Amino acid sequence: MSGTTLILVEHERGQLKRPSLHAINAAQRLGADFALLLLGQGLDEMTKSLLNYGASAVVIADDAALAEPLADRSAAVIAQAFKQLNATSLLGTSSTYSKDILPRAAALLDAPMLTDVLAIEEQEGVTTYRRPINAGSMLATVQLHGERRVLGIRASAFEAPATVAESSPIEKIAIDPASLPNGTRFVSREERVSDRPDLTEARVVIGGGRPLKDKETFDRLVGGLADTLGGAIGATRAAVDTGLAPNDYQIGQTGKVIAPDLYIALGISGAIQHLAGIKDSRVIVAINKDPDAPIFQMATYGLVGDLHQIVPQLITALQGA
């Protein structure tokens, strides 16, 4: 395995995405040293916060050409850094940012890639990787061949990294903007202002299904409970399809995979695609009026009843608690 592991660190609006640092723990399983790579513009503050994780280097590509996370440019710079460091592994997460960029970088590096890696193990001298397939209904154990590899890890399956006293050196990558791909242009991004925590990072998540009926009810019950507990909001595909919640709230096979301490499912029957996204939650509470809903087979605590009555009671009970 041997060579350096390069970890793509993610950030958004000037804030580090903490789960992307969980890749450090995955890198340590690969055995060799690791470097952290940060792409963007105006990275000085974030760079400082990366210096005490034991990286052999914190590698910075800071340039106006990288101000937006465009895949073609980002992948080109990542491939450049990978080669300069003589790296053999590239790690990121399962975010849409990593999923957009890492496979492209893998192609530039002529390397295979695995998505959604849950575990890295050593079996009789061979490194194997575990990942879910078929909407998480099966786990595959996979071996990779060749010198190089790219891994998108599922951040919730790896621990947050420990800090160390010693400071890592900073290495700046020289970028020639004129040589970068120029076929993509950023136009706009929907900026939704929310005080709630990020869905994939939240300690508590409240999920809502179609029985919430309309957006007002969804916001009042799911939103109300989330705000009472300082949690994030998620939704089923059916709830998103009927316009109760925005697309990026969707939890499941094609949406987000979450692993909070507490997940409260409101009016969610438990389609396999949704369960794939919640089953690593530590505690699952299901509130549903159908006593035979599949979600109850997986819930730590199940409460059968009408959520329109139960949720306001629960909010009141928790506020008093």
Add this chain to the structure above:
Amino acid sequence: MKILVPFKSVLDPYEAAAPGGSGATAKSVINPFDEIAIEEALRIRERGEATEIVGLTIGPAAVDEQVRAAMAMGVDRAIRVDDARSLDPYTVARILRVLVEEEGPQVVLMGKQAVDDDSNQTGQMLAGLLGWPQATFISKVEFLENKTRARCTRETDAGLEVIEVNLPAVMTADLRLNEPRYVSLPGLMKARKKPIDVRTCEQLGVKVQPLTTVISTARPPKRCAGMRVESVEQLVLKLKEEAKVL
């Protein structure tokens, strides 16, 4: 404008992933995300912005059933690379690259992931190999400036993002790009007469080396049902005293 739609044949996800089901009886279908990509290509043609839609797939002769289904939707002709092996996304991208270079489309439009191995890699890898721009996870596409560019809305973790890509480009379809049409009987009749060009990796000059080997598959440990609580008070007590999450 020519659009290439690579698609994968997968076991029907609603049968294959059913709890307790072995998937042994599941029939094959076009990967649902690829079906969305095919639908979008058809709509682009119906708007008068595309002239030809070419399907691409890799698999043994049995996959022709899904090729015919794509043709019944409206795909004009198809190429099937005859290969029964289970190929990793990078190998698939290398095969597609050769065919894209041969066909010279302005757009390659495919699903963001196959619902069997959930990799979400092939489109991005293909774009990387071709050196083309990419627009992944799209929920909307429109063509600009005499079809030299496309404006795409992408679904990201933080919400919607809009980018413009120069053509030719690779695009991958997300769930909400459209709802695919049902196949019509006249469509099925027409599909029988459309040509399928069968090729092999050897003919295309693509060397297939396994880069990933699946050693084993297993069902994940089952999460057991906990308990039913009878009231809100009991639930709050359990969350506090037993689970200690409040």
